[in-house]
Amino acid sequence: MNIENGSDATREIEKEEHEELKEETEDPRRLQPWNKQITFRGIVASILIGSIFSVIAMKLNLTTGVTPHLNVSAALLAFISIRTWTKLLQKIGIATVPFTKQENTMIQTCIVACYGIAVGGGFGSYLLGMNKRTFEQSGGLNIIGNTASSIKEPGIGWMTGFLFLVCFIGLFVLIPLRKILIIDYKLTFPSGMATAVLINGFHGSGDKMAKKLLNNFLKTSSFSFLWGFFQWFYTGKDECGFAQFPTFGLQAWRQTFYFDFSLTYVGTGMICSHIVNISLLLGAVLSYGMMWPLITRLKGDWFPADIPESSMKSLNGYKVFVSIALLLGDGLYNFVKILRITMVNLHSKLKTRSLNSVGRVDEDADLCSLKQDEMFIREKIPLWVGGLGYLVLAIISVIAIPFIFPELKWYYVIAAYVFAPSLAFCNAYGAGLTDINMSYNYGKVGLFIIAALAGKEHGVIAGLAACGLCKSIINVSCILMQDLKTGHLTLTSPRAMFLSQAIGTALGCILSPLSFLLFYKAFDIGNPDGEFKAPYAIIYRNLAIIGVQGFSALPQHCLQLCYGFFAFAIVVNFVKDLSPERIGKWMPLPTAMAVPFLIGGYFAIDMCIGSLVVFVWEKMDSNKAEKMMIPAVASGLICGEGIWILPASILSLAKVTPPICMKFLPS
Secondary structure, three states, X not given: OEEOOOOHHHHHHHHHHHHHHHHHHOOHHHXXXXXHHOOHHHHHHHHHHHHHHHHHHHHHHHHOXXXXXXXXXXXXXXXXXXXXXXXXXXXXOOOOOOOOHHHHHHHHXXXXXXXXXXXXXXXXXXXXXXXXXXXXXXXXXXXXXXXXXXXXXXXXXXXXXXXXXXXXXXXXXOHHHHHHHHHHOOOOOHHHHHHHHHHHHHHOOHHHHHHHHHHHHHHHHHHHHHHHHHHHOOEOOOOOOHHHOOOOOHHHHHOOOOOOOXXXXXXXXXXXXXXXXXXXXXXXXXXXXXXXXXXXXXXXXXXXXXOOXXXXXXXXXXXXXXXXXXXXXXXXHHHHXXXXXXXXHHHHHHHHHHHHHOOOOOOOOOHHHHHHHHHHHHOOOOHHHHHHHHHHHHHHHHHHHHHHOOOOOHHHHHHHHHHHHHHHHHHHHHHHHHOOOOHHHHHHHHHHHHHHHHHHHHHHHHHHHHHHHHHHHHHHHHXXXXXXXXXXXXXXXXXXXXXXXXXXXXXXXXXXXXXXXXXXXXXXXXXXXXXXXXXXXXXHHHHHHHHHHHHHHOOOOHHHHHHHHHHHHHHHHHHHHHOOOOOHHHOOOHHHHHHHHHHOOHHHHHHHHHHHHHHHHHHHOOOHHHHOHHHHHHHHHHHHHHHHHHHHHHHHHOOXXXXXXXXXXXX
């Protein structure tokens, strides 16, 4: 799951940047051609930073499933790394090519495409939902649809091949429509615009700002790395170390309420908006603080007392299906809402275009915007590239995917590719208006339909595979449009952006399975009582089971709770839209609330501390320059601990055990 975020700094530097952009666009010949905007040093930086971000995103996926947008962090690290490299070379007397905002945009695009595969590739959801452990957690052979053939263990070969097939085709879906989405309809793509504004701000702030950004990043990343190294010495056994520190007492610790000293989640909380973090905490209090202790007392009444808690017919079933109800309620409401906005806006745009064709001229058109449009159109990507690329890859997929998943018949794949372009357009249009990428909801629709059609014997695996196919195509195409919006505002060639996205996607399809298997071999992935709970794996498998057998999969009285929380999610969204200023801004986000229902409240406390840091920082110093430091500090906290994961994984694979177990017991 991706949690949306924004940056206050973007609004404050837009006006200052406008004059600089206007001067630059007055002479388009000053800009480098597209093949010069992609550099060897940029590709090297993309590989290095993309690898780190893939590991970070994979950890977030496999622990809580909450992954914020890291676009701003990617742009920031690209800026810091290349600016530092050029300064070092200049000091030793080696001339370098100037570092431009176009090269910065290219690196950011490549990094985002790379780690985007780790986020959207299904390693913590539909792919992991196929393995034996998730099969057993969902009830094993006792559950209809859970057959002996509905298991597929992770493997580097088939995962890499599947990702190349379903992700690369997403690059070609919307190429013919890029001008319509970005120029004709003038969609904002808020995350892409925010990234562009910050990139323009980085390159217009001078060396003083660059040094300050670098110093803050290096300090926080070094501290985060060393803190991770220090904590390792105290984790000799399970439930040991600072990650299990009973901050609020042992009783609260047993209900997952404690600060686990994870700087990754503190940094993530600094990037996410305050309402996201408060929603997470509210969900934790409502579930682990109130509901689950009360339902536990009903053991023997609501559910059998002699079955393990991890069973779907026990407490775990309530956790999983109530989480699903919140996710589906929120997703369905936003799906319908964005579809309505899309249709209304499309109708309005078509009417406007018909009026303009009669001779109406928009006299308020901004010169700067016209120059940006000129840059965007001048180096166009031929339409035949999109059409031919989509057709060839679709034919290869129809042949190859049934070999990877025999349960997913070739005619299901053809049906998915027939409907994918229209769904991708609707999703990209909605994301351009609202900044909400609904690809995961389209994936769930594909999951339910194919699971039901494939039947009880093959429905679970076929549904999960279909979910990945639909979600990947729609997600990658949306990310490309968002990055093309960034390139549009930074005057970067669409050809350079497309090639950067392709390079990043290829890197992601290789690096993401490798980083996943590193975690899978080194840590206890999918253990509901461990650190790497991978909560969405069990959710997606149970969605497939519901698609196969209906609501009979739910434990006693769970359906009534699901109805209540499904309605709650819809009502909350309705109130937010009905009164966005007075009441709506205080309403929680149901999707964010759903995560701690399944895994607990410890990470919500970490992220709220990140929010508190940002709140205090902004109160103490509201200077816009200082606000630009927040992403640098947050990125340092996330990256430092993320880098430590690599040596920690190697030590675990080498069976090197920490020397100390720090544990707390009642007196």
